Amino acid sequence: QLVESGGGLVQAGGLLRLSCAVSGRTFSSYRMGWFRQAPGKERECVAAISRSGGSTYYADSVKGRFTISRDNAKNTVSLQMNSLKPEDTAIYYCAASTAPDTTARGLPWVDYWGQGTQVTVSS
Numbered sequence: 001q002l003v004e005s006g007g008g009l010v011q012a013g014g015l016l017r018l019s020c021a022v023s024g025r026t027f028s029s030y031r032m033g034w035f036r037q038a039p040g041k042e043r044e045c046v047a048a049i050s051r052s053g054g055s056t057y058y059a060d061s062v063k064g065r066f067t068i069s070r071d072n073a074k075n076t077v078s079l080q081m082n083s084l085k086p087e088d089t090a091i092y093y094c095a096a097s098t099a100p101d102t103t104a105r106g107l108p109w110v111d112y113w114g115q116g117t118q119v120t121v122s123s
Contacts (some may be wrong), residue, residue, distance in 0.1 A: 003021050003023075008120070019078045020034075035107075045057075047106070075082065084119075089119050095114070
């Protein structure tokens, strides 16, 4: 089970931190990531992190503003979002994947999804 928290409403330029708690699985065996889906748009991977936490992936649209991290001892993955823009408004989903960490992509497939948390950035 993947449970997100930390979404909300923030003004442009502000920050939010999303967290995802994972239970019932061997957390460190999964490549983890965050996706988002805005109304009328496809779901996209914005960040991913390897099993050890040693390598990360970011979509160009969030590079330099978002930071993904994980704590394998606490079975959590987080997404620190700074300098938020109105175009970051979306439902954000935590995701777990058995994809190899050698992938150049974020998460080429997803085995488990969280329920999503709304992030709204006002202009």
